Amino acid sequence: MAHIPQIKIPATYMRGGTSKGVFFRLQDLPAAAQQPGAARDALLLRVIGSPDPYGKQIDGMGGATSSTSKTVILSASKQPGHDVDYLFGQVAIDKAFVDWSGNCGNLSAAVGSFAVSAGLVDAGRVPHDGVAVVRIWQANIGKTIIAHVPISNGAVQETGDFELDGVTFPAAEVKLEFIDPAAEEEGAGGAMFPTGRLVDELDVPGIGVLKVTMINAGIPTIFVDAAAIGYTGTELQDAINLDPQALARFEAIRAHGALRMGLIGHVDEAAKRQHTPKVAFVAAPAAYIASSGKPVAAGDVDLLVRAMSMGKLHHAMMGTAAVAIGTAAAIPGTLVNLAAGGGPRQAVRFGHPSGTLRVGAEASEAGGAWRVTKAVMSRSARVLMEGWVRVPGDAF
Template identity: 70%
Template sequence: MSNNNTLRIPATYMRGGTSKGVFFRLEDLPPACQQPGRARDRFLQRVIGSPDPYGKQVDGMGGATSSTSKCVIVSRSTRADHDVDYLYGQVAVEDDFVDWSGNCGNLTAAAAAFALHAGLVPPERIPQDGACTVRIWQANIGKTILAHVPVADGQVQEAGGFTLDGVASPAAEIVLEFLDPAPEEEGASGAVLPTGNAQDVLDVPGIGRFVASFVNAGIPTVFLNAHELGYTGAELQPAINGDAAALARLETIRAHAAVRMGLIADVTEAARRQHTPKIAFVAPPADYTASSGRQVAQEDVDVLVRALSMGRLHHAMMGTAAVAIATAAAIPGTLVCQAAGGAARTHVRLGHPSGTLRVGAEVQQGADGQWQARKAVMSRSARILMEGWVRVPAGSF
């Protein structure tokens, strides 16, 4: 496990959807890191290479973006009717913290595949061929996710013809079902519309007033109209991430939205809660050029969405934000529903910087008039990139 100055910890490096992360079995972590706390955070930061004032994560496994600065801990579940518990940590690149406030929808697919690879699913639950339904308890948000993982000869099937915009190569399709996806982690109300309204006005001192839809499904998200921000909804990363003033403005808006959603008490707390809420802006369908150079036609999408993660425009679409988008599209009056044509829909084709994504959602309105999210469904893929051990300097956590 170690030499005189380095710990060697079993780990697996995986892609899930359009994200990458370092995966651990809980039992393989150093004893001090098998429970929440500063030791666990410091260990994961050292693995990823954070905090890094240079913003490159050269001295770790991270890729210096929100999509590649992630860690996952998986263990056998102690909960009835679940196979594994899945805990996700978003490691800040430059700052000294790990954000545990939400799930990663993309890495959910990898967590399911990892559970099978790591022997965490009972053998009798794994078919020789077909699909294994991995019953996941998402520990960050306290929700159940069903992942249907393709299996061949009793092993996870990674190769296939499923394509995902934002991922260069095809792979096998993993279908994810997010059950009752309104998060109920600390600070979140569990209500799909936390204010009770499909639209609200968000007043941001010194910046302006914006029509907003606050949606709590998959991950807490504030939706704005692209045109109110001076955008078209067809922007790619350089147009946003290269504009420091725009990023600062969007972060200030996000901070005030977090207060409005009840996630934090004061805007000053937002700096250490960067993972949630997400901020996204929407626009009606239009032709645009994706980051790959591919032309996306207006008729191929129902709505344009651009979402930010950890203070930067995402290169594709976060899986959990896609759940929020699909849920909002199913509720009349939200900005997403309006941008998609105004009629509530059970599936939505969203246009993001890398291309398109189709996501479905089931909602219902209770007797009290409040909306409930029953389920969201999307497809992802996953594969192992490397497996073995990570090395961490002794005494670094």
């Protein structure tokens, strides 16, 4: 019996922020996968090892969490004033689909580094020593990200002493600027607050009426007060992820919020759009022990935030959700801002399950409408492995 051999595809396995993913140059993908569609999705599913009914992704590169079931496709930019086009695919673990509806802020930290190393940035714009300013076009949401990539002796510097809670080892700091981060989501009219209000009442069957802040910035996000759903904001992963009823409640909030935000036409459609929107709950500062055992004092943070990603509580914080947090914190009257004590602010440090993170945002109001020109945070990135991934030749 004849068997289809495996094929080799050039790829790089990278950590970006608190996520990991498989990075490809568009030109290196098989011809059938160089265009969006079923062939590309099938290929990426096989690379990552999905769908896996065991939920482990043993037969692929995925790590069986939302933070490690990710793919990135990069190419020289077709957008004026940009260096690289960045397309992100969130691969479902136990289902056969790839969600292209949003960005990954954590992996954004690795995009600039990969682009420089892969020759996607004009060599004349890369100093021998210093910082390369890489202009990234985020193709999923049509936004600009500026990555400040450290360069040493003509190559990307990956080692350093920058520490990021949720990442075990220090590395070189990569500063990211998310320019005009209010997401232009279909159905939301490009509005930062799709309903026009900073706080809404959301009626969720089985839960009741909740006050929520729904914002399109970085990634569409629904914020709710922790106390309103029975939490303190100090919870770690197991407190949520080992409670099936809690997970169902968060999914109900997400589905009804997505409908209210205009992202879907019926609550049933939320199941096919797992990556967006996100749901997060916020609380005033309080002391807790992070997942690493590190104590976080109430005075270390401005507020507490816990966020759901792909149906589970995230082990740290998604980069795009951090943009949403920083943006909402900068606008007086949102639930995020109120949890942080209220009033105008240009930066916020929040506590998450793995520790703390600082994010800044520049907000202004004109004619009753809020606008954020950019959000800023620091992450780190590192190549873990490079070479080829192999998949059966008939996998796509």
